Amino acid sequence: MAVVLDGKQVAAELQDKVRRQLERMAPKGRLKLVVVLVGDHPASASYVRGKQRTAEKIGLAGEVRHLPASVTAEELLGVIDTLNADPDVDGILVQLPLPAHLDERTVIERIAPEKDVDGFHPLNVGRNFAGVPAVWPCTPAGIMALLEHYRLPVAGRHAVVVGRSNIVGKPMAQMLLQADATVTVCHSKTPDLGVHTRQADILVVAAGVPGLIGAEHVKPGAVVVDVGIHRVDGRLVGDVDFEAVAPVVQAITPVPGGVGPLTVAMLMVNTVRLGFRRRGWGGDEAWQ
Numbered sequence: 324m325a326v327v328l329d330g331k332q333v334a335a336e337l338q339d340k341v342r343r344q345l346e347r348m349a350p351k352g353r354l355k356l357v358v359v360l361v362g363d364h365p366a367s368a369s370y371v372r373g374k375q376r377t378a379e380k381i382g383l384a385g386e387v388r389h390l391p392a393s394v395t396a397e398e399l400l401g402v403i404d405t406l407n408a409d410p411d412v413d414g415i416l417v418q419l420p421l422p423a424h425l426d427e428r429t430v431i432e433r434i435a436p437e438k439d440v441d442g443f444h445p446l447n448v449g450r451n452f453a454g455v456p457a458v459w460p461c462t463p464a465g466i467m468a469l470l471e472h473y474r475l476p477v478a479g480r481h482a483v484v485v486g487r488s489n490i491v492g493k494p495m496a497q498m499l500l501q502a503d504a505t506v507t508v509c510h511s512k513t514p515d516l517g518v519h520t521r522q523a524d525i526l527v528v529a530a531g532v533p534g535l536i537g538a539e540h541v542k543p544g545a546v547v548v549d550v551g552i553h554r555v556d557g558r559l560v561g562d563v564d565f566e567a568v569a570p571v572v573q574a575i576t577p578v579p580g581g582v583g584p585l586t587v588a589m590l591m592v593n594t595v596r597l598g599f600r601r602r603g604w605g606g607d608e609a610w611q
């Protein structure tokens with residue numbers, strides 16, 4: 324039976340590290356994260372509450388700007404402009420997905436790159452892909468932290484990523500590549516998915532299809548990371564059929580309690596890194 328990679332535990336440790344660092348800096352001031360939520364998508368509202376709660380718990384000021392689903396692009400961009408200009412705001416995040424009438428690209432590009440805690444702004448994407456230090460998107464950064472915590476080596480391994488979203492798949496592939504893995508990226512148009520996934524020493528699945536990956540898709544002894552979250556028949560499941568795959572592999576993330584909590588913990592890390600940098604409190608060495 325596989326080792327179950329405890330994202331909740333690793334997230335708690337990361338948060339504690341950030342909390343201690345913020346405590347040390349408390350005499351200088353309090354960093355602030357603002358999460359913009361548009362509309363009432365129930366899952367988004369719950370993630371946003373989780374982000375605010377975690378921010379407050381570790382000593383950040385966490386604020387939610389809740390805008391109606393009917394907000395115009397002009398109004399939303401105006402809110403972002405105000406946050407960009409506010410010297411007390413260190414991190415800005417717009418919860419995705421947005422209602423259909425709003426263009427995600429335009430909105431993301433409006434966020435000041437130095438406050439872009441999601442690492443979604445094209446300037447930060449470009450910096451990351453060029454190997455210039457910037458903050459990485461929270462989910463793939465959390466997955467790298469999880470692999471590191473469990474001392475699961477990446478260099479020289481064959482990593483297969485299923486999914487090519489800007490939030491997870493693409494940055495995940497790039498992070499694994501920069502950690503010296505050999506990387507294959509599969510997606511919804513890949514024929515014979517199993518031909519590729521069975522070669523994976525590390526398999527990261529972010530396809531958005533419940534139970535897509537079964538025992539027949541994995542190599543015995545692989546490390547499997549499941550990014551999917553779906554509500555099926557009143558319970559949460561991932562993109563991986565956990566019961567079928569766990570007996571075959573070396574290590575696997577559960578859903579819930581795997582990747583999700585790490586996404587939130589990494590958001591705190593990114594906020595602190597950008598806040599320290601913007602306020603001149605020291606570089607990355609200062610909070611480690």
Ligand SMILES: Nc1nc2c(c(=O)[nH]1)N[C@@H](CN(C=O)c1ccc(C(=O)N[C@@H](CCC(=O)O)C(=O)O)cc1)CN2
Nearest residue numbers: 370416417418419420441461579580581582583584586
């Ligand atoms: N602006 C952003 N939007 C979205 C992101 C993002 O990183 N930035 N990622 C996802 C959603 N997401 C964070 O926003 C997120 C998803 C899941 C979890 C989480 O903790 N999941 C729990 C289960 C929670 C539940 O009961 O539903 C788990 O996996 O254990 C946190 C954050 C899309 N949008």
Ligand SMILES: [Mg+2]
Nearest residue numbers: 486487488530
């Ligand atoms: Mg995809």
